Amino acid sequence: MGELLGYARVSTTDQSADAQSEALSAAGCSRVWTETASGATTSRPQLSDLFSHLRRGDTLVVWRLDRLGRSLPHLLETVEQLDVDGVGFRSLTEAIDTTTSGGKLIYSIFGALAEFERNLIRERTNLGLAVARAQGRLGGRPPAMSGTQIKQAKRMRTGGMSLTDIREVLGVSRSTLYRHLK
Known part of the structure; x- marks a missing residue:
């Protein structure tokens, strides 16, 4: 059997990951990675480092499901990849453990x-x-x-008005004016 490796995350620096870390250690995690990052953030260096340490037979443990995934689809994708890599997943609060039949059922x-x-x-x-x-x-x-502005711009251009002046009169960007005068 592999190691239990924990991941604790808080969203802001005002929050503390201590309670999560203690719960993960009490659950038997040999090491806990902690991070301060919004759940919506795609760049989470500590989580990436944790993934680089996971080996076949290990189990990734989180205090609660929302600590790992940004959304339910993201969470499911992450746990699916762990399964492909031969790594189990456990959430302490929701009592989900994909290394057991019941946990796999809940995950499904x-x-x-x-x-x-x-x-x-x-x-x-x-x-x-x-x-x-x-x-x-x-x-x-x-x-x-x-359509009215386009016709007006074409009339102004035919009348000899500069593109800069037409842009200023109509209040549009140069690229917009060029695109419509082609």
């Missing part, structure tokens, strides 16, 4: 719920877009220049 249920949530979001988004199209609305960013 989380995966199914995340997929269900993604499908619901996709369905709602597509429905909203269909309703908007039926009402004549198109998505996306509004054009930088209206």
Whole structure:
């Protein structure tokens, strides 16, 4: 059997990871990596260092699920990669342990719920877009220049006005003006 390696994370410097570290040590972790970083942050050097120390048969232990993943899909992706690498995963608060049959079941249920949530979001988004199209609305960013402004810019250019002056009158950038005068 491999080692238990812990990871503790707090979001701000005002918070302390001491309680997490103590719980991880009490759970049998031989070493605990601690980090101060927002969960949404993709760059977490201590977590990367921990991953470089994990070996087949080891188990990554966290105090709570949200300490590891930025979101449920990210968490599931991370735990899936650990499984591929032959590394177990354990969350103390939620009592999930992927090295056991029950823990694998719970993890699978989380995966199914995340997929269900993604499908619901996709369905709602597509429905909203269909309703908007039926009402004549198109998505996306509004054009930088209206049709009237484009005609006005072409008339000004034909009349001999400089591009700089046209830009200033219409209040658009040079690239926008060039794009519409082609």
